Amino acid sequence: MTEALRIRGLAKAFDKPVISGLDLDIAAGQLYALLGPNGAGKTTTLRMVTGLTRPDAGSIHIFGVDALADPIAAKAITAWLPDEPMLYDKLSPLEYLAFVAGLWRMDPQVASEEAERLLHWLDLWEQRDTRCEGFSRGMKQKVALAGALIHDPKLLILDEPLTGLDAAMARAVKDALREQVDRGKTVIVTTHILEVAERMADRIGIIGGGKLLAEGTLDELRDRAGTEGMTLEDTFIRLTSGA
Amino acid sequence: MTRLVPGSFAWLASHELRLAWRGRRRGGKRQALALVLLGLYLAAGMAVAYFLMGVPIDYRAEIGIGILAASVVALSFMTTQAILGSQQTLYESRDLDLLLTAPIEGRVVLLAKLAGIAGAIALTYAGLLLPVVVPVAILGHPHLFGVVALLLALALTAAAIGIAVTLVLASVAGPRAARTVGQVAAAVLGGALFLFSQLSHGGQGRRSSFVVIFEDLRAWGWGETGWSGLPGHAAFGDPVSLAILLAIGVALFAGTGAVLQRLFLSGYQDAGMRLSRSRPTGKASARLFHAGLFRPVLAKEWRLLARDPGLVFQVILRLVYLIPLMLVAFRGSGGLIAPGLAFASVLVATQLTGSFAWLAVSGEDAPELIAVAPVHKQRVDQAKLAAALLMAAPIAALLPIAIATVGRSPLGALVSLIATAIGGTIAGYIELKLAKPGQRSAFAKRRGGSAIAGILGMIVAAIFGGGAAAIVYFIG
Numbered sequence: 001m002t003e004a005l006r007i008r009g010l011a012k013a014f015d016k017p018v019i020s021g022l023d024l025d026i027a028a029g030q031l032y033a034l035l036g037p038n039g040a041g042k043t044t045t046l047r048m049v050t051g052l053t054r055p056d057a058g059s060i061h062i063f064g065v066d067a068l069a070d071p072i073a074a075k076a077i078t079a080w081l082p083d084e085p086m087l088y089d090k091l092s093p094l095e096y097l098a099f100v101a102g103l104w105r106m107d108p109q110v111a112s113e114e115a116e117r118l119l120h121w122l123d124l125w126e127q128r129d130t131r132c133e134g135f136s137r138g139m140k141q142k143v144a145l146a147g148a149l150i151h152d153p154k155l156l157i158l159d160e161p162l163t164g165l166d167a168a169m170a171r172a173v174k175d176a177l178r179e180q181v182d183r184g185k186t187v188i189v190t191t192h193i194l195e196v197a198e199r200m201a202d203r204i205g206i207i208g209g210g211k212l213l214a215e216g217t218l219d220e221l222r223d224r225a226g227t228e229g230m231t232l233e234d235t236f237i238r239l240t241s242g243a
Numbered sequence: 244m245t246r247l248v249p250g251s252f253a254w255l256a257s258h259e260l261r262l263a264w265r266g267r268r269r270g271g272k273r274q275a276l277a278l279v280l281l282g283l284y285l286a287a288g289m290a291v292a293y294f295l296m297g298v299p300i301d302y303r304a305e306i307g308i309g310i311l312a313a314s315v316v317a318l319s320f321m322t323t324q325a326i327l328g329s330q331q332t333l334y335e336s337r338d339l340d341l342l343l344t345a346p347i348e349g350r351v352v353l354l355a356k357l358a359g360i361a362g363a364i365a366l367t368y369a370g371l372l373l374p375v376v377v378p379v380a381i382l383g384h385p386h387l388f389g390v391v392a393l394l395l396a397l398a399l400t401a402a403a404i405g406i407a408v409t410l411v412l413a414s415v416a417g418p419r420a421a422r423t424v425g426q427v428a429a430a431v432l433g434g435a436l437f438l439f440s441q442l443s444h445g446g447q448g449r450r451s452s453f454v455v456i457f458e459d460l461r462a463w464g465w466g467e468t469g470w471s472g473l474p475g476h477a478a479f480g481d482p483v484s485l486a487i488l489l490a491i492g493v494a495l496f497a498g499t500g501a502v503l504q505r506l507f508l509s510g511y512q513d514a515g516m517r518l519s520r521s522r523p524t525g526k527a528s529a530r531l532f533h534a535g536l537f538r539p540v541l542a543k544e545w546r547l548l549a550r551d552p553g554l555v556f557q558v559i560l561r562l563v564y565l566i567p568l569m570l571v572a573f574r575g576s577g578g579l580i581a582p583g584l585a586f587a588s589v590l591v592a593t594q595l596t597g598s599f600a601w602l603a604v605s606g607e608d609a610p611e612l613i614a615v616a617p618v619h620k621q622r623v624d625q626a627k628l629a630a631a632l633l634m635a636a637p638i639a640a641l642l643p644i645a646i647a648t649v650g651r652s653p654l655g656a657l658v659s660l661i662a663t664a665i666g667g668t669i670a671g672y673i674e675l676k677l678a679k680p681g682q683r684s685a686f687a688k689r690r691g692g693s694a695i696a697g698i699l700g701m702i703v704a705a706i707f708g709g710g711a712a713a714i715v716y717f718i719g
Contacts, residue, residue, distance in 0.1 A: 050614075050615045051614065051615060052611060052614050052615065072617045072618070072619065073617070074617075075615055075616060075617035076617035078615070079615075080611070080615040082611060086609035086611050086612040087608075087609060088543070088547060088608050088609060089608070090546065090547050090550040090551065091543065091546060091547070094528050094531055095531055095542070095543070095546060098531035098532045098533070098539060098542065098543075099539050099540075099542070099543040100612070100616075101532055101539065102532075102533060102535070102536055102538065102539020102540065102543075103536070103539065103612070103613070103616035103617075103618055103623075104616060104617060105534075105535070105536065105617070105618075106532075107534065108529070108532035108533055108534050109529070109532075111532045112528060112529040112531070112532040115528065115532070116528060128528065131550070147612070
């Protein structure tokens, strides 16, 4: 099985250690949910994977590409969607996508067609020439998602993608993520909404104290925590209570 | 605030004034440096006061004209500041939602906001005037306390005019256009008096246009009696003049609250729904997509710069101040005109390119997007610097063109152009290397964010501007 992400001995400290010797393997073609209490190091881990934060130690491979030795090649196949959308208020969705396509050096014809497809698919076509400054948070999140998808990444990483979205918008984003997985992409999400992980994720990893506390399918996690028949919330609390 | 009735105008105004005061405060070393400079200025003011202690300072027509002129100039700058402050209040401050959903009359909120704007203006000019005026007034010239009241009257008047201009523009032109038009109006107003002085009196020999205006006003009897003498007499503590000017200021202030309340509320409500116009382009969307890195970066930077009302203000202000220089070139015949223009050309180019480079490189609203893209940051920065240079080029080329056409010195123009291009590039490169990252909205304070880059930019301007001026002078 192809590995989308392979992390070994990852460590990062700011004032105090945040990540300490993290090992993580995520297979390609999965939706992987990374859970953990506040301050567990989820976002720090993902920022190191995307090249935004330099690790103190360890290695990161994305589809076999050493992300620390060859960050450009790793970034070319990765997309990052933080909880605060990386947008320009004064650009329209179409202009934003044109800029993102330029950063990823896409062929203009391909990029243009893909932008149109994404804007239609995310129900943003009517607003394609409207500046983002007046958009709701959900609309901004969808524009940012279009930006993350336009260059057809093999690995899509999202930090709290559903925060602040209404039910319909959250459903649209969840459907979009599921569709990406169905198309063979790998999606990693962090979320505080355990119901999302429970319903959507193929596998779940739980981080605590800078390490991977548990990892597996929901049933595997329940077995490990001894919470058969209980919710992920019960399992999560049981597994993280000592972290 | 404990003694004021919560929700009253005074209570809300004191809140706004506190915000205005805290908005001026800087942390750490900058705060300490500001205090040291203020202390030195105050010491200088006290020295002046000591030397003037026994010297009678009596009102004369010349002084009256000087105070009248200073008041008009100050009112112009204050109104510019008020327009910008009003725009910030209406479109950028986030507390209006809170204030307007509280059980407080809209008129009271508007008046409190006006008080905040007037307070911010008064604070700016108080820092310049009071360290000198107050010691002089205390040490034997108490009538000069009238300057404080004059300052207050001017600040109230400017705040009322500023918010009225902003609200009327928002009503007539709509919220989107109002921001840009307001910034343009503020820029033109800020430079209007300078421009007017040059346009109306710039051609009378070698005498300064300001001297010409002053002599004309004295010949017409201005500054002695009547309305033209009001600011001067008020500054010298004349109670009637003070009462009239303060009454005008307070009446405008209160009248604005009463008359413009509805416009204020509708302006704010429109501002909250400032969805941009949608212009469906159909299949033409392909025109936005370009191969390579440079064109997408250039297109993005150009759009962001062109759609930034604050930047429009800055650029137009620079252009307004360029016009008198161009007029000098058209009217003058002295041998120092072309070198002077060469120096000014480099100065303008370095300032403009530095500003654009800061906006493009440091004022990046989505730095993480650039960071996660599969491109070296250095290449993106180079593309941004090139974009900044391209955007500055049309304005930076104006003065070399004037040297070539009006100054009849094509070679001088070429030298100026080369020095302008090199100076601008280096200034942009300095910003690229030294500027601290920040939000685009911090553009107006950018020099505060990177003092070293600012100083180096001025040194580059002096070296290349001086060099260009010297060469242009020697090649005739």
